[in-house]
Amino acid sequence: MKIFITLVATLSISSFTYAADIKLQNPSINEKAPNFVAVDSYGKSIQLSDLKGSPVILEWTNHDCPYVARHYNENNMQSIQKMAHDAGVIWLSIISSTPGDQGHISPEKANTLTDSRGASPTHVLLDESGEVGMLYGAKTTPHMYMIDANGILRYKGAIDDIGRGMQFFNASFDKAINYVSSQMDQLIANQSLTINSTTAYGCSVKYNYD
Numbered sequence: 001m002k003i004f005i006t007l008v009a010t011l012s013i014s015s016f017t018y019a020a021d022i023k024l025q026n027p028s029i030n031e032k033a034p035n036f037v038a039v040d041s042y043g044k045s046i047q048l049s050d051l052k053g054s055p056v057i058l059e060w061t062n063h064d065c066p067y068v069a070r071h072y073n074e075n076n077m078q079s080i081q082k083m084a085h086d087a088g089v090i091w092l093s094i095i096s097s098t099p100g101d102q103g104h105i106s107p108e109k110a111n112t113l114t115d116s117r118g119a120s121p122t123h124v125l126l127d128e129s130g131e132v133g134m135l136y137g138a139k140t141t142p143h144m145y146m147i148d149a150n151g152i153l154r155y156k157g158a159i160d161d162i163g164r165g166m167q168f169f170n171a172s173f174d175k176a177i178n179y180v181s182s183q184m185d186q187l188i189a190n191q192s193l194t195i196n197s198t199t200a201y202g203c204s205v206k207y208n209y210d
Contacts, residue, residue, distance in 0.1 A: 023134065025134060025137050027153055028153070030152060030153070032152060033056075033152065034135045038127055039126060041111050041123070041124040042107070046092070046123050048147075052149065054090050055087075055146070055148050055188055056146075058092050058145040058146075058147070059094065059143075059144055060094050060133060060143040060144075061093050061103075062102060062103030062141040062203055062206065063103060063113055064103050065102070066203070067140075067141065067202035068141050072117050077159075078117065078118050081119060081121060083181055085120050087184060089184065090123075091121045091122050092121065092125055093119075093125070094125045095124065095126055096205050096207060098130060099128060102206050103206055110126065111124070129208075133205055138200075139204065140200040140205060141202045141203050142202055143156075143158075143202070143205070144179070144180055146187050146193070148187055148188075149190055150190055154187055155179065155183065155187070159200075160173070162176050163201050
């Protein structure tokens with residue numbers, strides 16, 4: 001009986017901890033970015049704190065999302081990735097789609113997509129549990145975060161000022177204000193950004209809430 005009670009208590013504590021972990025967080029701007037560990041598409045463990053000393057951009061992505069697809073089909077996301085790469089910024093593309101849902105892919109598929117689209121993220125992180133996404137409060141694809149070389153979260157929100165709906169699909173990327181590319185110099189200088197928080201738009205991140 002004691003063993004059974006202990007087991008039930010342990011499972012209850014574990015379930016409570018897991019339930020707490022899957023709640024969407026809301027990290028504060030101009031404070032330390034939440035640390036995380038995730039495995040990339042080549043099986044390498046990536047820890048955010050190990051990247052301190054270089055600016056980091058987080059991009060939540062889902063290749064089946066029409067918003068993400070347009071950014072990549074028109075080479076918009078790739079051009080920003082290249083700008084970041086050339087400036088020494090680490091770019092982490094993060095896939096938080098749960099298995100069986102839209103956007104979930106294998107490591108091999110992730111690498112194929114990177115190559116076929118001419119993308120240049122530093123790493124593609126596979127966040128099947130949604131732990132990293134929940135930690136950052138990522139709600140949409142795309143959802144962007146900018147972290148300076150000191151590990152301070154400087155921006156969270158939309159990639160640009162277009163917004164969702166048909167206006168997005170009819171708008172020109174060239175005429176939009178891109179919050180990431182336009183503020184990259186400030187990020188590299190470890191400065192507070194002129195625009196540091198906006199409302200992200202796109203497809204919902206496909207978390208497993210069960």
